[in-house]
Amino acid sequence: MANKPKTTAMMEQYQKIKDQYPDAFLFYRIGDFYELFNDDAVKGAQLLELTLTARNHNADDPIPMCGVPHHSAQNYIDTLVDQGYKVAICEQVEDPKLAKGMVKREVVQLVTPGTQTDNHADTAKVNNYLTGVVFDAEANCFGLAYLELSTGEMMACQLDSREAVLNEIINLNSKEVVLNSTELPELAQQIKQLGLLVSEATPAPVANEQLLASLQTTVLKHAGELLLTYVTETQKRSLAHLQPAHEYQPSSFLKLDHNSQYNLELTKNIRTGKKAGTLLGILDETKTAMGGRKLKQWLERPLLQQAAIEARQRLVATFLEHYYERNELREALVQVYDLERFAGRISFGGVNGRDLMQLATSLAQIPKIKHVLDELDTPDFAELYNRLDDLADVRAQIEAAIVAEPPISVTDGGVIKSGYNQQLDQYRDAMKNGKHWLADLEAQERDLTGISNLKVKYNRVFGYFIEVSKVNLPKLPADRYERVQTLTNAERFTTPELKAKESLILEAQDKSQNLEYELFTQLRDQIKQEIPRVQTLASGIASLDVLQSFAQVSERQQFVQPQFNQDHRLQITNGRHPVVETVLGAQEYVPNSITMDPETEVLLITGPNMSGKSTYMRQLALIVILAQMGCFVPAEAAELPIFDQIFTRIGAADDLISGKSTFMVEMKEANQALQTATANSLILLDELGRGTSTYDGVALAQAIIEYIHNRIHAKTLFSTHYHELTDLDQQLPHLKNIHVGAVEQDGQLVFLHKIMPGPADKSYGINVAKLAGLPDSLLERAQTVLDHLEAENGQQVAHQLQTQPAPAKASETADQATTTDQQMELFAPEPAPQPTEEPALTPTEKQLLKEIMSTDLMGQTPLDLMNLVYHWQQQLRKE
Numbered sequence: 001m002a003n004k005p006k007t008t009a010m011m012e013q014y015q016k017i018k019d020q021y022p023d024a025f026l027f028y029r030i031g032d033f034y035e036l037f038n039d040d041a042v043k044g045a046q047l048l049e050l051t052l053t054a055r056n057h058n059a060d061d062p063i064p065m066c067g068v069p070h071h072s073a074q075n076y077i078d079t080l081v082d083q084g085y086k087v088a089i090c091e092q093v094e095d096p097k098l099a100k101g102m103v104k105r106e107v108v109q110l111v112t113p114g115t116q117t118d119n120h121a122d123t124a125k126v127n128n129y130l131t132g133v134v135f136d137a138e139a140n141c142f143g144l145a146y147l148e149l150s151t152g153e154m155m156a157c158q159l160d161s162r163e164a165v166l167n168e169i170i171n172l173n174s175k176e177v178v179l180n181s182t183e184l185p186e187l188a189q190q191i192k193q194l195g196l197l198v199s200e201a202t203p204a205p206v207a208n209e210q211l212l213a214s215l216q217t218t219v220l221k222h223a224g225e226l227l228l229t230y231v232t233e234t235q236k237r238s239l240a241h242l243q244p245a246h247e248y249q250p251s252s253f254l255k256l257d258h259n260s261q262y263n264l265e266l267t268k269n270i271r272t273g274k275k276a277g278t279l280l281g282i283l284d285e286t287k288t289a290m291g292g293r294k295l296k297q298w299l300e301r302p303l304l305q306q307a308a309i310e311a312r313q314r315l316v317a318t319f320l321e322h323y324y325e326r327n328e329l330r331e332a333l334v335q336v337y338d339l340e341r342f343a344g345r346i347s348f349g350g351v352n353g354r355d356l357m358q359l360a361t362s363l364a365q366i367p368k369i370k371h372v373l374d375e376l377d378t379p380d381f382a383e384l385y386n387r388l389d390d391l392a393d394v395r396a397q398i399e400a401a402i403v404a405e406p407p408i409s410v411t412d413g414g415v416i417k418s419g420y421n422q423q424l425d426q427y428r429d430a431m432k433n434g435k436h437w438l439a440d441l442e443a444q445e446r447d448l449t450g451i452s453n454l455k456v457k458y459n460r461v462f463g464y465f466i467e468v469s470k471v472n473l474p475k476l477p478a479d480r481y482e483r484v485q486t487l488t489n490a491e492r493f494t495t496p497e498l499k500a501k502e503s504l505i506l507e508a509q510d511k512s513q514n515l516e517y518e519l520f521t522q523l524r525d526q527i528k529q530e531i532p533r534v535q536t537l538a539s540g541i542a543s544l545d546v547l548q549s550f551a552q553v554s555e556r557q558q559f560v561q562p563q564f565n566q567d568h569r570l571q572i573t574n575g576r577h578p579v580v581e582t583v584l585g586a587q588e589y590v591p592n593s594i595t596m597d598p599e600t601e602v603l604l605i606t607g608p609n610m611s612g613k614s615t616y617m618r619q620l621a622l623i624v625i626l627a628q629m630g631c632f633v634p635a636e637a638a639e640l641p642i643f644d645q646i647f648t649r650i651g652a653a654d655d656l657i658s659g660k661s662t663f664m665v666e667m668k669e670a671n672q673a674l675q676t677a678t679a680n681s682l683i684l685l686d687e688l689g690r691g692t693s694t695y696d697g698v699a700l701a702q703a704i705i706e707y708i709h710n711r712i713h714a715k716t717l718f719s720t721h722y723h724e725l726t727d728l729d730q731q732l733p734h735l736k737n738i739h740v741g742a743v744e745q746d747g748q749l750v751f752l753h754k755i756m757p758g759p760a761d762k763s764y765g766i767n768v769a770k771l772a773g774l775p776d777s778l779l780e781r782a783q784t785v786l787d788h789l790e791a792e793n794g795q796q797v798a799h800q801l802q803t804q805p806a807p808a809k810a811s812e813t814a815d816q817a818t819t820t821d822q823q824m825e826l827f828a829p830e831p832a833p834q835p836t837e838e839p840a841l842t843p844t845e846k847q848l849l850k851e852i853m854s855t856d857l858m859g860q861t862p863l864d865l866m867n868l869v870y871h872w873q874q875q876l877r878k879e
Contacts, residue, residue: 009102011037011055011063017090017107024086024110027077033067034089041066047083048076077111078118084175084197087111110234113197114176117150117344124338125284125292127151131174132227133165134203135184136219143223145245146172149231151290151340152241152347152535154211156220157248162187168250170194170258171300178230201230211244220247241347241531254302254628255645259669263648264621265579266299279622282578283631285552287333290340290538291545298546302628306564306642312547312630313561314380319551320632322376326548329372332365333545339538343531351524353406353415359527359534360398366390366537369544387540389533401523410520413513421519427512434505438464441498449475456498464502465492550631557581559632562623563639568679570596570641570715576634577619578626590753591635594620600736602709605719606726606760607740612753613719614650616740617684620717621646624682643715645681647673649688670704674712681714687721698722709734726759773869775876778849781841848872 010030014037018026025044027034036044037055041064045052054062068076077087089111094104114130129146136143142165145156159165165187169177176197181188188198203225206212212224224245231239262270269277275284280299286292303309319326337358345351370388373381406415418425442456451472458464462484468476469490481493494502553559557578574591581589590612596603605613623633627640649669666688673683688701701722708716709732729735739760740753770779841849855868 013102013105017105021086021088021107021110024088025080026088026090027073028090029070029092029105032070034070034073035065035067037063037065044080048079074118078116081111081113081116084113084195108236112176112199112234114174115149115231115234117341117348124289125286125296127293127296129172129174130176130178130227130231131169131172132178132201132223132230133184133187134179134219134222134226136222139219141219143217143219144168145220145223145227146174147227147231149235150344152243152344154224154227154243154245155248156215156223156245157250158217158219162190166190167257169196171261178226199230201226201233204229211242213244215245215247238347238349240528241343241535243535252304254304254625254643256300257647257672259672260646260648261300263650264618266625267296277579277583279579279625282582283549283553285549286545287330288336288541288545289338290542291333291549294542295546295549298629299625302625303630304628304642304644309564309628309630311380313632315547316550316554316630316632317561318376318378318380319548320555325372325375326551329369329544329548332368332372333541333548335365336362336541339534339541343534343538346524346528347531349524352408352410353402353520354408356398356402356523356527357404357406360395363391363395369541384540384544387536389537391530391533391537394527394530397523397526401519411513411517413516416516416519421515424512424515424519427508427515430508431505431512434501434508437501449477451475462492463506464498465494466498467492554632557634559634560637562627562633564642565639566641568598568641568715569639570594571637571639572620572623572635573637574635575619575623575638577615578622578634580615581634592616592619592755596715599734601713601734602705602716602718602732602736604705604725604728604735604737605717605739606721606723606737608760612740614686616755617650617686617717617719621648621682621684641680641715643680643682644678645676646684647677647681648684649673650684650686674704674707677712677714679713681712683708683714683716685716685718687719698724701725702728705735706732723759774852774872778845778852781849782853844875848875
């Protein structure tokens with residue numbers, strides 16, 4: 001964003017400041033507006049839909065400009081930051097009336113995607129993490145730290161590889177990453193490819209060393225210093241709410257890489273990108289914003305320690321057993337505002353009277369919440385109870401000082417209660433008496449002049465004055481009034497008496513407002529000292545909120561408490577997928593059991609496409625995650641081992657940005673599991689091998705199963721359309737076949753959605769195509785081709801397809817197509833036409849048949865399938 005220097009003093013000042021922030025939009029304050037100039041104006045007008053004008057219209061090189069009112073600037077700033085840009089806010093830092101020459105201006109804050117702190121309703125339950133990364137060449141490891149500026153939370157961990165760093169950044173959903181791109185060029189490039197903002201900084205010693213005191217290694221301290229250096233330089237305001245950094249290790253929690261989180265739709269729906277239709281959406285019965293954020297943290301980091309999991313379970317069970325107390329708690333939580341982000345706003349100096357009253361209202365609920373816990377009469381809540389400091393002293397200060405319904409502004413008066421400060425009360429009395437005096441003066445002048453509509457008024461320019469309409473001017477006594485302003489229909493006057501009284505009234509008013517603001521800031525600074533207490537309270541409230549949410553959901557959806565074992569036994573009786581069940585309803589959803597004794601390591605799942613294999617696999621993963629969060633699970637009974645990692649390869653998807661096909665994505669995700677899984681892991685692999693030839697696919701799938709079975713020994717669910725693999729149970733003692741039941745009734749395929757022992761007896765690909773609504777003639781032709789293929793030896797058919805030339809009138813041989821049941825050449829050489837044989841397919845029908853046989857039904861949504869069928873029907877109708 002290079003800008004050509006301009007010659008005026010103001011533009012020289014602007015350019016000097018802009019040069020310090022070349023990668024940011026500079027909001028340059030002029031009076032009541034923030035102005036943008038040059039390239040900022042051109043691009044900003046486009047992004048913000050503003051009118052682009054120019055400064056110095058008549059000059060040879062007019063300066064592009066646009067502006068926004070200062071009182072509504074926040075919406076425009078948010079729009080730019082949400083799109084990944086930085087905004088430097090440049091304010092006038094001296095009174096223009098007192099300035100000698102150019103008004104002094106400075107950037108008072110740099111707003112970036114990772115430092116955005118404004119709390120909106122749609123982001124109240126979402127953390128906004130700023131992440132910093134450093135590399136220690138001597139130790140050959142990375143240090144990663146993240147900071148939530150609005151709450152002050154700071155964490156740090158040590159990672160061994162660039163892939164681990166990227167995975168953590170994605171899992172944190174960071175919008176901005178701070179690093180030195182000269183030292184880490186490849187990592188910086190990969191982060192940019194993810195669409196994240198990369199900002200530059202260098203670690204430097206921090207003023208408050210206590211914030212990093214708990215970090216033990218050099219690389220972690222440097223990561224923390226990097227973040228603190230960056231936020232100090234960009235925010236230019238108090239950061240008293242920042243909490244001491246805590247070290248964590250991803251290996252201390254159930255590991256879920258970003259692919260698994262994505263495939264399982266834990267927090268984001270794959271189709272919509274929204275929370276609805278996810279496990280988080282089902283679980284979120286929290287009543288506070290901080291509880292909502294805590295729930296998401298627990299969901300993304302399930303526990304590994306059985307004692308900690310069972311401690312949460314006991315609290316959930318207690319809430320379940322005490323319905324009325326739980327409802328009483330929920331009613332109190334509704335009135336608790338976002339204490340975590342309140343601590344940030346008070347540190348920044350951004351709170352007003354209403355914020356303080358919201359804090360007082362929140363603190364008033366704490367005795368009620370503690371009373372609920374007392375009624376539960378269990379020692380299990382002791383640790384949380386001890387965090388519930390009601391800050392009675394802070395509440396008393398606020399209620400003594402602030403009016404019940406304060407105005408938004410803290411500088412215009414009306415915030416402090418009468419009786420709080422004696423001097424303020426005296427000023428207010430003077431103002432009140434002065435107004436009475438003005439009313440008496442107006443009545444007196446009306447009587448004296450006989451002008452009934454004579455008025456005493458006030459404005460900021462002329463102060464108090466007497467206004468007389470022009471038709472009544474002849475009635476004014478000579479030499480009594482001094483003219484101050486002439487209007488179209490009236491004239492304004494003053495008197496020596498009015499001037500004297502005006503001075504007293506305005507002096508009292510100014511002093512009153514200044515004193516009120518001073519008293520307010522004193523109170524704010526006193527509360528600022530109690531930020532650590534507020535943060536401890538917020539943490540306890542957030543945890544309570546999540547636990548009651550678990551109980552609420554468990555009661556509504558009939559979840560049960562899972563049990564844990566040490567012998568790798570997995571037994572889930574009539575388990576359910578909580579999200580699918582919510583969509584379908586309990587009456588329609590078909591529950592399924594999952595049994596894996598200590599000796600069973602692999603379940604090989606066969607069955608028709610769209611019959612529920614993927615749902616069955618996801619169901620197990622979600623039950624494990626719920627259990628290790630400390631929540632109850634959707635089943636009649638559940639006994640589980642504690643898993644250290646979950647790997648999922650479910651669904652088909654290209655990674656076009658990175659140039660990876662579906663098959664390459666499958667192989668990379670499978671390799672991730674094979675390289676890092678342990679005997680305590682859970683592996684879910686769905687339909688591997690769809691993106692390559694049949695024999696390659698079968699070979700790879702079998703080799704992967706054998707590798708897991710013989711080397712890793714992890715609990716594994718492997719669904720496949722390759723029926724050749726079902727014979728593996730004869731070779732692999734720890735593998736069992738199961739299948740999803742389906743029956744044909746009157747030529748129609750009926751899914752039972754029930755898992756049964758043994759392999760599936762046949763493939764139902766054509767039946768599924770019939771359910772999708774494909775034309776009957778096309779389906780009949782597909783059946784003919786299938787019968788022919790099944791009648792031949794697989795290798796001979798493959799050889800014929802590769803070597804035999806096509807008949808003279810036949811159209812081109814179909815391209816090799818990937819199907820969910822069989823991946824072979826679509827057309828075998830046709831026998832000589834017989835009189836009874838159906839007419840040959842048209843070129844359009846042949847092309848459509850290729851598309852149909854190559855369509856991955858598993859990877860389509862119902863809406864996508866309907867659109868495809870409609871497209872095929874339209875093509876056939878054109879014939």
